[in-house]
Amino acid sequence: MPLRLLKYAWKKPEEEPRFFPDEKPLKKAYDVVIIGGGGHGMACAYYLAKEHGITNVAVLEQGYIGGGNTGRNTTIVRSNYLTAEGVKFYDQSVKLFEDLSDEFDLNIFYSTRGHFTLAHTDSAMRTMRWRAEVNKHYGIDSEVVDVETIKKDIPYMDVQCNGQHPVMGALYHAPGSVARHDAVAWGYARGAQMRGVEIHQKTQVTEIKTQDGKVKGVQTNRGFIEASKVISMVAGSTPRITKMVDMQTPIEVFPLQACVTEPVKPFMNTIVVSGSLHVYVSQSSRGELVMGASVDPAELHSTRSTLDFVEGLTDQMMDLFPFTSRLKIMRQWAGMSDITPDFAPIMGKTDLEGFYLDAGWGTWGFKATPVSGKTMAYTVANDRDHDLIKPFSLSRFEEFALVGEKGAASVGH
């Protein structure tokens, strides 16, 4: 090793290769066009190229790679959902996440922390037991734990919650993790690009052209692109895309806000969530507390931040962790979430031939990045919905066959 180091030291300095090669001009036609260059879009492009040999693919991004909700979430990965459909789907995602660093040869800082969902009421305890049983049935490591266990694992937490709403127990999910969110998008993007996929940033889709009930291509601010398969993988603006093809969805856009404190010494290894108090918190590898709450109260198409959010969140945080009253908030931000009535995504084929949807990712999108990319790639390559995403089709609303995923982040029980 020291010899290699010495050799390296004497070598002429080489220029570090660019992470992403320079962009090429847009081609006239692609086999598949993916709208949205976030984690989901990049993952789909990656699996299309890697597993299905489809490399004539363009990913169109109106901003920059991972600059939307991929870079705005609180980076939590877990699979302790409530419905069978949700549990099976997110379990696949957790398993894919675990191997991503090796697969990309890029450290995504995947860190398995353990995840506590606190219960402050009898009804919340009942939901936790229900979730634990559903999880165990599908082989997922979740269990209900008592207050003594919580005290031991999260020593700085006031389980009495200032006497306001004492913690009665929690759902403990050992595989719960955090990961560097933008690295996930970068890893997928580089992997896709190495296999021939083109990524075009600052390229906005303004129109989707159809003919005889089939997709013909997309109009962008850089010209027309012919494509017989178009996938919408955007977040926060799905209704604007579906409007281009006259499609109705139940999606409503609500802002979801988050914030971080100044860094402090590591004191909490686990992820703590309270559905009743509408807070979730984890400590980042830099020592900051990353905190989020539920979506804003009303529909809004803006990423503005509010003081109301910080006031409401810190009020609850100080009940759980009294010492945080001394911490300063460093940054706050917001993302626009596509919320569906049953808190489950909308995925798969649509009535329009060649148009596929990966939408309705509300507050549960980041954790689904690998599995949604993989299943959407399968769906597009075979023109057939992957088994795992069949329950999430857009037609479920017309058929009144909703999923009812109350295990979603910050949904009260």
Added chain:
Amino acid sequence: MKFVTCPHIGKRALSEFTYGGELRVEPDIETVSDKQWTDYVFHRHSEPKTQQEWWYHRPTGMWFIFTRNTLTDLISQVKVASRGALHEA
């Protein structure tokens, strides 16, 4: 904190209100088709626009109709929800 000036109850914090969704005309349940009912119950046009919305004032139990822009979050008009409110949508 954001405040709203309402008829009858004056200036109130927005946090006292609960959002009740966009004001929409309920189809006639005697003649409605499954498709129309699905549209009414689920389908939305969630894009930046000025729209009329239901807002419930929890302390007084009153319903109001706000006219609000969903891009700027500015509330331009507030009125008490009356029986006729639906027909004005």
